[in-house]
Structure formats: structure tokens, C-alpha cells
Amino acid sequence: MPDSVLSPVSTLCLAILHRGEATGYDVKKESQDGDYRYFVDASFGSIYPALARLAADELVTVRDEPQVGRPARKVYAITDKGRSALLDALSAPPGPDIFRSRFLLVSKFAENLPAEVLRRAVEDRRKHLEDEIAHLAGIADECPDSPALQWITDYGRACLGASLDFINARGDELVATAQDVKDAAE
Amino acid sequence: MPDSVLSPVSTLCLAILHRGEATGYDVKKESQDGDYRYFVDASFGSIYPALARLAADELVTVRDEPQVGRPARKVYAITDKGRSALLDALSAPPGPDIFRSRFLLVSKFAENLPAEVLRRAVEDRRKHLEDEIAHLAGIADECPDSPALQWITDYGRACLGASLDFINARGDELVATAQDVKDAAE
DNA sequence: TGATCCATGTAAGCCGTTACATGATTGG
DNA sequence: CCAATCATGTAACGGCTTACATGGATCA
Numbered sequence: 001m002p003d004s005v006l007s008p009v010s011t012l013c014l015a016i017l018h019r020g021e022a023t024g025y026d027v028k029k030e031s032q033d034g035d036y037r038y039f040v041d042a043s044f045g046s047i048y049p050a051l052a053r054l055a056a057d058e059l060v061t062v063r064d065e066p067q068v069g070r071p072a073r074k075v076y077a078i079t080d081k082g083r084s085a086l087l088d089a090l091s092a093p094p095g096p097d098i099f100r101s102r103f104l105l106v107s108k109f110a111e112n113l114p115a116e117v118l119r120r121a122v123e124d125r126r127k128h129l130e131d132e133i134a135h136l137a138g139i140a141d142e143c144p145d146s147p148a149l150q151w152i153t154d155y156g157r158a159c160l161g162a163s164l165d166f167i168n169a170r171g172d173e174l175v176a177t178a179q180d181v182k183d184a185a186e
Numbered sequence: 187m188p189d190s191v192l193s194p195v196s197t198l199c200l201a202i203l204h205r206g207e208a209t210g211y212d213v214k215k216e217s218q219d220g221d222y223r224y225f226v227d228a229s230f231g232s233i234y235p236a237l238a239r240l241a242a243d244e245l246v247t248v249r250d251e252p253q254v255g256r257p258a259r260k261v262y263a264i265t266d267k268g269r270s271a272l273l274d275a276l277s278a279p280p281g282p283d284i285f286r287s288r289f290l291l292v293s294k295f296a297e298n299l300p301a302e303v304l305r306r307a308v309e310d311r312r313k314h315l316e317d318e319i320a321h322l323a324g325i326a327d328e329c330p331d332s333p334a335l336q337w338i339t340d341y342g343r344a345c346l347g348a349s350l351d352f353i354n355a356r357g358d359e360l361v362a363t364a365q366d367v368k369d370a371a372e
Numbered sequence: 373t374g375a376t377c378c379a380t381g382t383a384a385g386c387c388g389t390t391a392c393a394t395g396a397t398t399g400g
Numbered sequence: 401c402c403a404a405t406c407a408t409g410t411a412a413c414g415g416c417t418t419a420c421a422t423g424g425a426t427c428a
């Protein structure tokens with residue numbers, strides 16, 4: 001009965017706490033810089049209330065840690081109940097990945113947009129992908145001990161790599177279908 | 187001044203209407219079966235109000251089309267104002283793609299989950315990917331005339347193909363890192 | 373000296389989903 | 401005969417973001 005389906009943010013918190021203690025601030029960092037970006041990018045406005053609720057439900061414990069010159073940290077730790085709730089949640093069928101791309105919408109309207117807009121969009125995309133790939137490499141290097149983490153970063157690199165390859169190989173082709181290709185031939 | 191940033195759903199509506207007239211019902215279909223899935227999957231609860239607001243803002247027009255035995259359709263058409271609003275919105279930098287994967291979170295906890303759970307997750311993923319790829323092929327075949335559409339479906343296939351290849355090549359490896367690999371050797 | 377990091381939290385509001393309400397027609 | 405397709409809309413509710421409120425320490 002205590003399996004009142006976890007919200008994404010709560011799941012994120014538990015997942016991070018599974019590794020060890022953390023504060024709300026830490027959770028936020030992990031979710032945007034760490035190896036949880038592919039899952040959710042949560043803001044404080046959702047993390048703090050989520051942690052409070054997890055504590056109320058006894059899935060985590062809190063410890064107040066006063067500091068000099070700074071506000072006291074609230075250090076959270078996962079409980080056994082929390083651990084099993086997480087594993088339960090993870091055991092449910094994960095459903096399809098979510099992929100949302102404004103870039104593809106822009107691409108679709110290539111014929112109706114100025115070449116310059118397309119050029120910038122493609123350039124942006126290339127850069128985003130390169131950054132992501134570099135970032136993944138960094139994560140993988142940090143913990144070479146976990147086979148699961150190696151697997152997911154390899155997976156990420158396979159997908160992002162294919163994406164980048166495609167952009168490199170056929171980005172120009174997209175720009176060439178733009179509305180006003182004429183001024184590119186000058 | 188009239189560029190009061192379009193919400194994703196409004197953008198979707200305008201994008202679909204750019205091709206020709208449509209009803210709210212049509213928009214919904216396109217967003218879930220058509221070539222706009224990668225952008226948003228909107229529900230009626232957001233589409234109908236969005237179309238109403240677009241009409242109020244004169245970005246689209248409405249025509250009532252009575253039918254026998256069915257409620258009257260409301261057929262929407264984009265206006266010049268709407269067309270330029272769409273193109274304006276599309277000209278803004280698209281930002282990074284959004285990718286959210288519960289599957290990767292499950293994978294990350296491979297060491298802590300039963301092999302059976304992993305096996306099912308991998309199997310599910312494979313199936314999802316195969317379906318998506320088949321779907322993309324269908325879209326591409328339907329309109330071989332648009333180079334931009336060919337480009338985006340090729341892009342999609344490149345990415346999904348890499349993803350599927352990885353799953354096929356190394357899915358078993360993930361399952362093998364599961365908590366209780368012993369009972370798999372029986 | 374100004375930005376960034378550390379650190380917590382609340383309140384308002386947006387955007388969207390789910391469920392409800394209604395109902396004829398067509399296809400398996 | 402049941403399910404799906406066609407067709408529109410509203411109301412309640414949920415989850416998350418944004419902005420606000422506060423403020424010392426560290427680094428460039």
C-alpha cells in the first residue's frame with residue numbers, strides 16, 4: 001500500500017540519495033551537471049518540496065548541519081523503505097523515451113526559412129552535440145568502476161555520435177534547401 | 187510588437203495549419219501519429235483552447251462546417267499574420283533538444299535490480315525503437331517530394347538506428363550486470 | 373568590486389493532462 | 401455487439417518553473 005507512485009523529481013532525489021547523503025543543493029547540481037540530466041532537470045522549487053515530502057513519508061531522513069557563515073545544510077539520507085520504494089519504481093516498465101526537438105521543426109520548414117536561420121540552427125546543434133559528448137566522456141572517466149555507468153555513457157555516445165555524424169555529413173544539404181539559396185552562391 | 191511568444195501547442199497548431207486547413211481533431215492526430223511527434227504530443231485539453239486563442243489573435247480563421255449526424259466541425263485556416271508569426275518563432279534559436287529517458291535510469295541501477303526487470307526493459311526498448319523506425323519509414327514514403335521531410339526522417343533513422351544497433355549489440359551485457367545473474371546461468 | 377558559489381525556502385502562476393459530458397456512425 | 405472513429409469542449413487538478421526573499425564567502 002505505501003507505493004503511491006513516485007513523481008519524477010522524487011525518483012530523482014531517491015536515485016541520487018541511493019549513492020550517499022546529499023542536500024537539496026547537491027540534488028540540483030547532479031540533475032543538471034551530473035549523470036541524471038537525461039532523466040530530469042529539476043529546479044529548487046520542485047526539489048525542496050519533494051525532499052520534504054519524502055522525509056514526511058519516511059523514505060529519507062534529514063539531519064541539520066549548522067555551518068559557519070552559511071545557512072545550515074539539511075543533509076538527507078535514504079532509508080530502507082526509500083531504497084525499496086526506488087527499486088520498486090524502477091522495476092515498472094520504463095515506457096518510451098521522450099524526445100522533443102524544436103530543431104527538427106525548424107528543419108521541416110527549411111523551404112520557408114532564410115538560409116541564414118538554418119545555418120545558425122545547424123551550427124548551434126553541432127555545438128550542443130559536441131558539448132554533450134565531451135560531457136559524457138567526462139562522466140565516464142570519473143567512475144571507471146561501474147559497468148552500468150560505462151554502459152549508459154557508451155549508449156549516449158553511440159546515439160549522440162550518430163546524430164553529430166549526420167549533422168556533419170548532411171547539415172549543408174539542409175541549408176541548401178532553404179528559401180533563398182541564391183545569396184549563398186555569391 | 188505582436189510577437190507574444192507562441193506556446194509549443196500554439197506553434198504546433200500553426201505548423202500544421204501552414205500545410206492547409208485542419209480541425210482540432212486533425213491537429214491531435216498529426217501530433218501523435220504524424221510527423222510532429224518529435225515536437226509535442228498535445229491533448230485536446232490544450233489544443234482546443236490554443237486554437238481558440240489563435241483565432242482571437244487573428245493568427246487563424248475559423249469556419250463552421252455543419253455535418254449530418256456529427257457535431258459541426260470547426261475548420262481552421264492560417265492567416266498571413268499567423269504565417270509570419272510562425273516563421274518568426276521558428277527563426278529564434280531552437281535551443282538544445284530535450285531527451286528524457288527512464289530507461290537509462292533503470293540501466294544505471296542495473297547492479298541493484300533483478301535480471302528479469304532488466305531483460306524486460308531492454309526488450310521493451312528494442313521494440314519501441316523498431317516501431318519508431320518503421321513509423322518513420324512510413325512517413326518518408328508518403329511524401330517523397332519534400333527534401334526537408336526526407337532530411338528529417340533520415341536524421342531520425344540515423345539516430346534511432348544507432349540506438350537500436352547499440353541495444354542489439356550490448357543489451358545482453360547490461361542484463362549480465364544485474365543483481366542476480368546466477369539464476370540466468372541455470 | 374562584481375560575479376559565482378553556497379544554501380534554503382515560499383508564492384504565484386503557467387501549461388498541460390485527466391476525466392467528464394455527449395453522441396451518431398462505421399467496421400470488425 | 402463492441403470498439404473505434406469522428407467531433408467539441410470544460411473543469412479540476414498536478415507538477416514544475418519563475419521570481420522573490422536573504423546573505424556570507426570566495427575568487428577573478
